[in-house]
Each structure stands twice: as C-alpha cells, then as structure tokens.
Amino acid sequence: SSELTQDPAVSVALGQTVRITCQGDSLRRYFVSWYQQKPGQAPVVVMYGETNRPSGVPDRFSGSSSGMTSSLTITGAQAEDEADYYCCSRDSNGDRVVFGGGTKLTVL
Amino acid sequence: QVQLVQSGAEVKKPGASVRVSCKTSGYTFTTYSVHWVRQAPGQRLEWMGCVNGANGYTKYSQKFQGRVTITRDTSATTAYLDVGSLRSEDTAIFYCARERELPRGSGIYLFDYWGQGTLVTVSS
Numbered sequence: 001s002s003e004l005t006q007d008p009a010v011s012v013a014l015g016q017t018v019r020i021t022c023q024g025d026s027l028r029r030y031f032v033s034w035y036q037q038k039p040g041q042a043p044v045v046v047m048y049g050e051t052n053r054p055s056g057v058p059d060r061f062s063g064s065s066s067g068m069t070s071s072l073t074i075t076g077a078q079a080e081d082e083a084d085y086y087c088c089s090r091d092s093n094g095d096r097v098v099f100g101g102g103t104k105l106t107v108l
Numbered sequence: 109q110v111q112l113v114q115s116g117a118e119v120k121k122p123g124a125s126v127r128v129s130c131k132t133s134g135y136t137f138t139t140y141s142v143h144w145v146r147q148a149p150g151q152r153l154e155w156m157g158c159v160n161g162a163n164g165y166t167k168y169s170q171k172f173q174g175r176v177t178i179t180r181d182t183s184a185t186t187a188y189l190d191v192g193s194l195r196s197e198d199t200a201i202f203y204c205a206r207e208r209e210l211p212r213g214s215g216i217y218l219f220d221y222w223g224q225g226t227l228v229t230v231s232s
Contacts, residue, residue, distance in 0.1 A: 033218045035153070042203055042222040043153065049216035086153050088219070096167055097143065097155040
C-alpha cells in the first residue's frame with residue numbers, strides 16, 4: 001500500500017476551484033512535489049517544494065501544506081487540466097521515493 | 109536542451125530479462141540522479157529506484173529489490189534498468205526521470221525531466 005494517500009477521483013465544474021490532497025506521515029518532514037499526467041504522456045511536474053510552480057505552469061495552480069497533508073489547488077479549472085495528478089515525496093525513512101495513488105481529475 | 113531518450117518497446121516471455129536504456133543529453137550527467145518509475149496499464153506511478161550519476165550509488169524500492177538492477181555509464185551519459193524474472197504483471201511503461209534538488213541543499217526535490225517511456229510487454 002502507498003505511504004501517500006490521495007482521493008482516487010475528484011471532479012470540478014469548468015472555471016471553479018478544486019483542491020487535490022495528499023496525506024502521509026512523511027509529509028511532516030519531507031517536501032512534496034506534484035505531477036500531472038495526461039493519457040499517453042509522461043508525467044509533468046506542476047508544483048514542487050509545496051508552493052513552487054515551475055516556469056510554464058499556469059498560475060491557477062498553487063500548493064500548500066499543513067502537518068501531514070499537502071494540497072494542490074487549481075483556481076478556475078480549465079478543460080485542459082483534466083488529468084491524473086500524483087503527489088510524490090520521500091518515505092518515512094527519508095531515503096526512498098514514494099508516489100501517492102493518484103487522483104483522476106474530471107473537469108465538467 | 110535537456111533530453112532523456114529511452115530505448116524502444118520490448119516484448120518478452122515470462123522468466124526472461126529486459127534492459128531499458130535512458131540516454132541523457134543537454135546537462136552534466138554526473139550532477140544528477142536518474143530515477144526509474146513503473147506504470148502498469150491504467151495503474152499508478154511506482155518508484156523503482158535510482159542511480160547517482162556521480163558515484164553510481166543505487167537505491168531500490170523494497171518491492172523491486174533483488175529483481176531490478178540500475179546502472180549508469182558516465183561516458184555514454186546513459187542510465188540502465190535491468191529487470192529479471194519477468195512475469196505478466198510486469199507489463200508496464202517504464203519511465204526514467206532526472207531528479208533535481210532546487211535549490212541545492214534545500215531538501216526540495218523534483219523530477220524535472222522525464223523520458224518518453226518504454227513499454228515492456230510480458231507475454232507467453
């Protein structure tokens with residue numbers, strides 16, 4: 001079982017705000033990164049170090065963290081945001097990488 | 109520009125082994141680690157392990173330890189993933205990804221570049 005827990009699926013109406021969460025004990029100690037994956041494509045980083053957005057990622061994407069929960073928020077979701085989103089961090093021992101189970105985002 | 113280009117699709121029989129390569133370019137190979145991630149059809153991303161580009165040190169997920177070997181060739185700026193004792197459940201896309209610490213020493217990591225993925229099909 002994954003050490004990082006995500007909701008399997010979330011939906012949002014076009015233009016509305018959605019929060020995708022990731023829970024795990026290791027998040028109290030280690031930073032999280034978030035990856036967007038569209039069908040047939042490799043993952044792409046959309047957030048790292050909780051709140052850092054890579055260049056080229058729209059500013060409607062933001063990140064936050066509190067305790068053992070990290071969140072990726074999309075403010076004003078667009079149709080092109082429909083994808084699978086994975087959180088990623090270190091495991092409890094800090095020396096290995098772990099991915100969350102992924103959240104399938106549907107934009108209605 | 110940074111590129112990670114993986115070898116082509118493979119079809120293997122159960123019990124066989126497979127090697128997937130990840131040819132990197134556009135950056136100093138020894139400055140970064142290369143990680144491998146597996147994704148079975150319709151399933152989640154699974155971290156398999158990584159190799160330090162500078163010293164060749166490796167780490168593996170406990171799930172794959174003993175069946176997977178990750179190596180690198182600095183002169184070829186290429187990382188390799190060897191998976192042995194293949195079974196049908198290993199049918200998956202395997203990705204390599206470069207890990208960056210940004211800023212250096214911060215403990216903030218990201219996979220900033222990914223290979224295109226290599227489909228390995230295990231079937232009798």
